[in-house]
Amino acid sequence: MNVTVASKGGQQPITPAWLSSAYSAIDAGYAVFLLQGKVPLKGFQWREHATRDKAQIYQWSLENPAITAYGIALGAEDLVLDSDPRNFPQGRNIESELLGKYAEQFRLTQIVKTPGGGHHVYLKKDPEKRYKKNQSTYPGVDFMSDGSYVVGSGSCTASGEYRLLVASTNIQCAPDELLAVLEVQSDAIVIGTGETLAYQPQFVVECQTSAPAIQGQWGDKTTLDMAHRGRDLGLPLETVFQVMRDHFNPRCQPMWEEHDLYEKCQNAFKYAKGAAGQKTPDAVFAQFALTEPPAQVVSAVGEDNKKSDDTSEKAAKQKKTQAKILLDSASKLLLWNDSGTACATAQSGKHFESFRLPSDEADKFLSYGYYKLTGNAPSESALKEVSRTLSAKAYYEGPEYKSELRVSMHDGSIWVYLHNQDRQQIRIGIDGYEVIDSGRSPVKFLSFLAMQSLPLPVAAGSEAFSKLKALLGLDQSSFIRLLAFVMGCYRSDIPTPLLMISAEQGSGKSFLSKVIQRLVDPSADELKSPPETERDFCVSMVNGYLQPFDNTTASRLPKGFGDSICRAVTGGTFTKRANYSDDREKSLRMRHKKIILNGINEASTQEDVLDRTLLVNLPVIPEGRRRTEASLWEEFESIYPELMGAIFAAISGALRRLPETKLETLPRMADFALWMAAAEPDLGLMPGEFESCYKANRREADELILEFSPFGRWVLNDLPLPYEDSASALLTQMKFKLGMERSLPGSARALSAYLKRLAPQLRRLGVEVSWPQRRSDKRLVRIERDDPFLKLL
Numbered sequence: 001m002n003v004t005v006a007s008k009g010g011q012q013p014i015t016p017a018w019l020s021s022a023y024s025a026i027d028a029g030y031a032v033f034l035l036q037g038k039v040p041l042k043g044f045q046w047r048e049h050a051t052r053d054k055a056q057i058y059q060w061s062l063e064n065p066a067i068t069a070y071g072i073a074l075g076a077e078d079l080v081l082d083s084d085p086r087n088f089p090q091g092r093n094i095e096s097e098l099l100g101k102y103a104e105q106f107r108l109t110q111i112v113k114t115p116g117g118g119h120h121v122y123l124k125k126d127p128e129k130r131y132k133k134n135q136s137t138y139p140g141v142d143f144m145s146d147g148s149y150v151v152g153s154g155s156c157t158a159s160g161e162y163r164l165l166v167a168s169t170n171i172q173c174a175p176d177e178l179l180a181v182l183e184v185q186s187d188a189i190v191i192g193t194g195e196t197l198a199y200q201p202q203f204v205v206e207c208q209t210s211a212p213a214i215q216g217q218w219g220d221k222t223t224l225d226m227a228h229r230g231r232d233l234g235l236p237l238e239t240v241f242q243v244m245r246d247h248f249n250p251r252c253q254p255m256w257e258e259h260d261l262y263e264k265c266q267n268a269f270k271y272a273k274g275a276a277g278q279k280t281p282d283a284v285f286a287q288f289a290l291t292e293p294p295a296q297v298v299s300a301v302g303e304d305n306k307k308s309d310d311t312s313e314k315a316a317k318q319k320k321t322q323a324k325i326l327l328d329s330a331s332k333l334l335l336w337n338d339s340g341t342a343c344a345t346a347q348s349g350k351h352f353e354s355f356r357l358p359s360d361e362a363d364k365f366l367s368y369g370y371y372k373l374t375g376n377a378p379s380e381s382a383l384k385e386v387s388r389t390l391s392a393k394a395y396y397e398g399p400e401y402k403s404e405l406r407v408s409m410h411d412g413s414i415w416v417y418l419h420n421q422d423r424q425q426i427r428i429g430i431d432g433y434e435v436i437d438s439g440r441s442p443v444k445f446l447s448f449l450a451m452q453s454l455p456l457p458v459a460a461g462s463e464a465f466s467k468l469k470a471l472l473g474l475d476q477s478s479f480i481r482l483l484a485f486v487m488g489c490y491r492s493d494i495p496t497p498l499l500m501i502s503a504e505q506g507s508g509k510s511f512l513s514k515v516i517q518r519l520v521d522p523s524a525d526e527l528k529s530p531p532e533t534e535r536d537f538c539v540s541m542v543n544g545y546l547q548p549f550d551n552t553t554a555s556r557l558p559k560g561f562g563d564s565i566c567r568a569v570t571g572g573t574f575t576k577r578a579n580y581s582d583d584r585e586k587s588l589r590m591r592h593k594k595i596i597l598n599g600i601n602e603a604s605t606q607e608d609v610l611d612r613t614l615l616v617n618l619p620v621i622p623e624g625r626r627r628t629e630a631s632l633w634e635e636f637e638s639i640y641p642e643l644m645g646a647i648f649a650a651i652s653g654a655l656r657r658l659p660e661t662k663l664e665t666l667p668r669m670a671d672f673a674l675w676m677a678a679a680e681p682d683l684g685l686m687p688g689e690f691e692s693c694y695k696a697n698r699r700e701a702d703e704l705i706l707e708f709s710p711f712g713r714w715v716l717n718d719l720p721l722p723y724e725d726s727a728s729a730l731l732t733q734m735k736f737k738l739g740m741e742r743s744l745p746g747s748a749r750a751l752s753a754y755l756k757r758l759a760p761q762l763r764r765l766g767v768e769v770s771w772p773q774r775r776s777d778k779r780l781v782r783i784e785r786d787d788p789f790l791k792l793l
Contacts, residue, residue: 033149035155079123081123107166213253249261338401344357351423425443467643489594650683667698721767
């Protein structure tokens with residue numbers, strides 16, 4: 001079937017990669033539906049929407065042009081092996097073990113490479129038999145069957161592309177030996193005795209009315225929580241399974257296979273804390289925010305409620321009372337969300353304060369409200385339940401606002417959160433700056449426990465910056481870069497280069513980092529140790545505005561740090577599979593983060609990192625000029641309010657001059673360069689002084705990149721120019737001159753790629769690299785001096 005769409009020029013085939021792959025899946029007999037990421041498109045009930053109608057799929061693609069993925073619904077005779085090497089036991093390659101046994105069948109069927117490095121192997125099975133999704137023989141492999149779906153080949157998600165490795169329309173039958181391992185035996189599950197227990201009717205109602213488990217939306221946890229509820233009511237394992245199978249599982253999307261559901265119930269009993277049967281009906285219904293149990297439960301329980309243990313009733317009533325008091329104390333909270341992130345705003349006197357839900361700040365607010373009402377502290381479980389309830393209300397019922405961290409651009413003005421006792425803010429516009437009470441501000445800044453206050457500004461001019469320069473003992477070039485970074489931090493809407501401070505021990509790197517933090521985003525966590533993993537780095541980016549890292553060296557930073565820091569500076573999203581889930585992703589948004597790295601050596605020599613960096617190299621402090629840190633801080637505190645007044649005045653002047661500010665040439669991070677050029681008069685700088693300093697900074701960064709590149713140094717200083725020949729010939733010359741160092745490219749292809757990465761730095765240092773049209777059987781590389789005079793000849 002060739003699906004077409006009408007256009008002015010006639011009929012044009014519409015064949016995006018994923019759509020063509022979806023058509024191929026339909027041709028192979030599968031029903032497909034649309035995905036957003038790895039979960040069904042919002043509003044899709046995938047079991048009902050999965051279709052083999054190509055015209056319908058095409059129509060959906062027109063209605064959802066941003067979609068780049070589709071799902072394949074698996075039927076009773078389908079079986080897909082979904083392997084993930086990240087979940088293999090240490091020292092075992094499960095895929096190799098499977099291939100060693102079943103390579104003959106696997107090489108003839110369809111195989112898809114997943115972004116996580118695993119594979120989808122498509123097979124067929126006996127539709128009359130049921131098989132386990134997970135088992136201990138092949139850990140790290142899920143066996144997906146009817147009631148499940150997989151992401152189709154050709155799909156692109158945030159994790160990457162699902163690439164078709166082996167195409168086949170003749171899907172092979174799964175090996176009998178493998179199916180024997182997976183088959184669920186008829187006597188594998190003990191269904192239970194069917195006895196009527198006191199709290200069984202109540203559990204039936206809960207299974208019929210609570211939120212169902214939905215794949216990709218915490219389905220595992222929802223199911224475990226439901227099994228925990230049955231255990232807490234004192235029901236035996238077999239009864240919990242029976243009730244959930246009959247009243248909970250039919251509502252799940254997709255339904256659990258019986259063996260998997262039984263395993264979830266087993267885990268709930270195996271890993272639960274506390275004794276079973278300790279929650280009476282009152283306690284359970286308080287947990288679900290119901291004032292009293294339904295009538296059918298009351299009649300079913302009858303007199304058995306009176307036989308509850310007195311201690312259990314007392315504990316349950318106490319818990320219900322605590323939850324009610326906590327909810328009462330939170331009744332005046334304004335609940336809202338920022339693109340799905342639950343938040344709350346609390347009023348205390350005349351000021352307002354916002355925080356995320358759940359969070360340490362929320363727990364502090366709720367605990368204090370409980371203490372004011374009772375004089376006691378709430379239990380951790382009651383606090384957790386109320387916090388989750390408020391989070392759900394904020395998500396489903398609250399209005400949507402944008403949350404900010406310390407600095408915000410709003411309606412042409414820059415807003416700064418002082419976080420002082422009155423939670424005041426500063427509005428900076430083209431007409432100056434003013435102090436605003438939080439109740440009159442349109443901006444919702446989030447508070448964190450470690451956040452500290454900025455002082456109220458005192459009117460001052462550029463002379464305050466001269467005092468700061470004398471205190472820090474910096475040369476003019478380094479001080480301009482410091483001022484540029486501080487001014488860039490007050491623009492939350494544009495990328496700001498990171499600040500990289502390097503110097504010998506005892507040169508004041510940490511003190512300088514702390515001073516900058518005091519000028520932008522004071523915090524009790526003044527300097528952070530380098531992140532151990534890329535995930536740690538990204539989490540810290542989300543939970544703070546300015547991030548200063550102390551004693552950072554390239555050898556101590558995690559793999560992928562350079563790419564992550566580039567995304568953080570320019571704005572991006574870090575996506576990772578959520579913990580303890582199969583197909584749920586966790587996305588962390590990073591919006592133009594402000595970062596300081598200090599260390600004895602440069603924290604990174606990666607080209608794209610240094611391209612986004614302001615370099616400051618501190619001089620050695622002579623022995624006779626050393627001062628105590630206490631005296632330095634005393635001097636800083638004496639000029640602190642003046643510095644804030646001078647910074648806010650410079651921001652106002654820059655906003656006023658920015659529309660008319662021009663530069664001869666726009667460098668990378670052009671918005672930042674224009675912003676600093678507009679601020680020069682109020683910073684006490686000469687016209688063009690920052691532009692000259694920024695160009696010098698770029699030259700230093702280029703030289704630093706080449707300093708750590710033997711090949712780059714050789715091209716710049718020793719290669720006879722002009723050069724025009726193949727990459728292979730250049731590789732031969734390089735080996736002859738430099739030998740085979742580990743840091744050098746090892747092949748002509750690698751050499752070409754490496755040269756392309758160095759080309760921007762070489763160009764700024766006067767050496768032009770280009771790739772002329774292929775000559776004969778050679779692909780040429782041309783390297784020549786970038787001499788304007790030679791270009792005229």
